[in-house]
Amino acid sequence: MxxxxxxxxxxxxxxxxxxxxxxxxxxxxxxxxxxxxxxxxxxxxxxxxxxxxxxxxxxxxxxxxxxxxxxxxxxxxxxxxxxxxxxxxxxxxxxxGKGFSFKNEGRTLLIGGGVGIAPIIYTARHLGAEMTGPKPVILLGVRNHKELFWSDFVEEFSEKLVYTTDDGSYGRKGFAIDAVPDILNKYPDIRHIKVCGPTIMMKGIAELAIKQGIECEVSLEKRMACGIGVCLGCTFAGKSGKRWKVCADGPVFDAVEVFG
Ligand SMILES: Cc1cc2nc3c(=O)[nH]c(=O)nc-3n(C[C@H](O)[C@H](O)[C@H](O)COP(=O)(O)OP(=O)(O)OC[C@H]3O[C@@H](n4cnc5c(N)ncnc54)[C@H](O)[C@@H]3O)c2cc1C
Ligand code: FES
Structure with a gap:
């Protein structure tokens, strides 16, 4: 390691x-x-x-x-x-841990919710400034207009930056998942979705992506003690039956293994 x-x-x-x-x-x-x-x-x-x-x-x-x-x-x-x-x-x-994977085909939709937006920034920089493919579309779900500071970190790397707010004080009112169908219609070249945020948000988006045959990776958050695969405090059973350690095998996993 x-x-x-x-x-x-x-x-x-x-x-x-x-x-x-x-x-x-x-x-x-x-x-x-x-x-x-x-x-x-x-x-x-x-x-x-x-x-x-x-x-x-x-x-x-x-x-x-x-x-x-x-x-x-x-x-x-x-x-x-x-x-x-x-x-x-x-x-x-x-x-x-293991981060996101990248392929040089199609566009990526990056989705972050709450403070789960943090790892989306470096991922956006990688896709938007370091790789040669189309820039990502970025969808951020935040509580209200006071949380728009994320734009300063990601806007320059995005083809389009979309916000949803819980209270409708900026962008589309509602949850991030509500905006996904419109984005997929508008950008039919999206082949990959990468999500980090609350579990309920990642589950909904993963199910939608799986239904539409779009590759989806999710970044999981579990309470961690050692962070290096020793204490077994962060394990979960995948859909394949395998037990995974979020810290060492993840935090990024294929959505099919987590929510499929
Ligand atoms: C892989 C990973 C990446 C993360 N990235 C971020 C990030 O970029 N930004 C961010 O704000 N937070 C992130 N978190 C969550 C962050 O680790 C916790 O909020 C932090 O450890 C809380 O510490 P505390 O002492 O302030 O809170 P505590 O007083 O210990 O607990 C307060 C809350 O934080 C949660 N928490 C406490 N310890 C952990 C832990 N070791 N792992 C997960 N949750 C915990 C508890 O369930 C509780 O709800 C991440 C967690 C993981 C597992
Ligand atoms: S935090 Fe100890 S094994 Fe993952």
Missing amino acids: NKLVENGKIIYNKPLSDDVNALCLAVPQVVALAQPGQFVMIKNEQGSTYLRRPFGVADVNKETGQLVLIYRKAGKGTQELSQLDSGAVISVEGPL
């Missing part, structure tokens, strides 16, 4: 909304290996939580060696993380 533990200096740790922060760390060795859809386990040595916490690789800059994580303040660990200033040092273990 290509993974490292590297101490990273915080370049910035800034709020994007009331409860979401962007954390940028200088970890050139981790960044050199990171692929879209992989994650890192981080430890704030100044904090009180014992276990490392998993976060998807939101973005990387291979030239500067900087890694961006985007996190929601969910509990103690992330609250304490949000108190750290530029210059503080954090231990980063990674990159971990």
